[in-house]
Amino acid sequence: MSTAPRPTAPPSPARAPLMSLDDALQALLSSITPLPGVETVATLQADGRVLAHAVVSSLQVPAFDNAAMDGYAVRSADVQQVGAELAVTQRIAAGHSGQALLPGQTARIFTGAPIPPGADAVVMQEQTEPVAALDTAPVTAPDTVPDTVPDTVPRTLRVRFLTTAPAGQWVRRSGEDVRTGDSVLQRGQKLGPAELGLAASLGLAQLSVVRRPKVALFSTGDELVMPGDVAPCDMPPGAIYNSNRFFLRALLQRVGCEVSDLGIVPDRREATLAALQSAAEQHDLIVTSGGVSVGEEDHVKPAVQSLGALALWQIAMKPGKPFAFGHVRRSTAPGAAHFVGLPGNPVSSFMTFLLLVKPLILALQGSSPQPPMPxxxxxxxxxxxxxxxxxxxxxxxxxxxxxxxxxxxxxxxxxxxxxxxxxxxxxxxxxxxxxxxxxxxxxxxxxx
The missing domain is CATH 2.40.340.10 (MoeA, C-terminal, domain IV)
Structure with missing residues (x-):
């Protein structure tokens, strides 16, 4: 008696190969167009913003030759030997101009003050010492020299120099920092404290910056509970506190986003559709964590697909293999909002944000993503x-x-x-x- 062969199960479909992180980032950035819209903000309020236009200097910095030290402005030809003595004829403070120096004269000068005509060097005060006046009057402190010393004054304070003074010593030259016409800050550059100080040194009270990306953030999962809503001792079985919401919101704000926190969306298709559609109307980007796998309670994937398009990427990185990227069409305005679905596990979500979402947001602002230096x-x-x-x-x-x-x-x-x-x-x-x-x-x- 023969036995009929048993039917064999159809072969399982081959899994698509995992995408490399570099390929995923390249595909992500290639789909991004910088946001339209430019804002003018006060330079004092521009920290963390991204420049919309290059900053070109209309002046030189410094605007004039000035002293880099407190001391004495001299003609270097007069201080070629240690022990040279010169007459102090004027005192020049920052914000005031001096008179031309004649041979044999020096000017008491302070840091930032303009170098007087005729002078070409500064000797710091620690390398000098006062000497008796010509009429043998008691030695006077250098700071007592008046702003202007007329030729009729019979007593003239003299200073002895304990070093020589080569031309250019302790002189900040006009334009040594910035020259007229220099492009000092570039379009797409993120502004920090140093950049704001440089802009202010050019007289810029306002700057043109890219508008902040508007980002909607929500989490999915009936197991999620907000801290403060339920005490730890009263947490129901299977419930967890929503940690992802806190660090993702902070990360988004650090990258310069205006964040709308939509909270926790219930694991129901209708609620997910409504949250996505509402978020797309007024935002440039929607970020979610969890709910993009293939389980029966994972409603984000079909909801995004019905409202736009979604690509599920399996990235060859650990942690953070699952990643979703797509868009949600707007119903009341043209265009669509970008969509990013992050893994639910917190470290996966954290690392995926740093590696993929931060570069995406910088690209939206017209800035070139720069990974940290290894x-x-x-x-x-x-x-x-x-x-x-x-x-x-x-x-x-x-x-x-x-x-x-x-x-x-x-x-x-x-x-x-x-x-x-x-x-x-x-x-x-x-x-x-x-x-x-x-x-x-x-x-x-x-x-x-």
Whole structure:
């Protein structure tokens, strides 16, 4: 008696290969167009903003030759030998101009004051000493020299120089910092304290900046609870506090966004559709965490697809493999809002934001994304088993100049980000031995 062959199950579809992080970032940035719209803001209020236009200087800085030290302005030809004595004929403070120096004369001068005509050097006051006046009157302190000393004054204070004075010594030349016509700040440059000071030195009370990206942020998940709503002792089974909302909002604000916090959206299709459609109307970008996998309670994916388009990327990085990017069409205005769906695990969400979302937001502002500088530092730990994905391990610098590894690298362990001061970038398939030089990326630089 023959037995019929059993039917075989159809072969499982082959999984798409994971996308490299570099390819994902390139694809992301290639789809971004800088936001339209320019705002004029007071220079005092422009910290953290992005310049919309280059700043070209209409003047020289410094505007005039001035003293770099408190001391005496001299003609260098008069101070070619140690012990030379000159007559002090005037006193020049910052904000005041002096008279021309004649041979044998010097001027008491203070930092920032204009170099008088005829002078070409400054000798600091510590390298001088007062000497008796010509009529043998008691020596007078240099600061008592009047602003103007007329020729009729019989007594003239004299100063002895304890050093020589080459031409140009302690003189800040006009235009040595900025020359007229120099482009000193570039379009797309993020403004910080130094940039604001430079703009002010050019007389700019206002600056043209790119408008801030408007970002809607919400989380999905019936398991999420806001701190303060339920006491820890009363948390129901399966509930967790919504930590992602807090660090994502802070990260968005640090990158210069206007954030609309939409809170927690229930795990229902209708609520998700309504939240997405409402967010798209008034925002440039929608950021969510969680809800973009294929589970029955993950409603973000089908909701975004019905309102626009969505690409689900599996990125070859750890932590942070799942990433969603797309757009949601506006119903009451032209165009669409960009959409980013981040992983639900907090460390995955945190790292994916730094590696992909921050560059996206900078590109929206017309700024060139610059990753933190990788610093070569030795590993004071070992990772004997290589991973198939590119890993970003949380580490901390130690007193010996090396790196310590946080013992638990799970994507749900947020304490690893607080404990660590950065990550090391480990290529796929690479193990780590004690002493290996690794690429360290600092959180402080990344978050600046």
């Amino acid at each position: 610093w070569p530092l030795p590993a004071h730990f070992a990772v004997p088993k290589a991973d198939k994905r590119r890993e970003f391990l949380r580490v901390r610098r130690n007193a010996q100049g090396g790196l310590d590894l946080f013992p638990n690298q799970s994507s749900g362990v947020l304490t690893s980000v607080v404990w660590g001061d950065g990550v090391v970038d480990i290529p796929a398939g690479q193990t780590v031995a004690h002493g290996d030089m690794l690429h360290f990326l600092s959180f402080s630089e990344w978050l600046s």
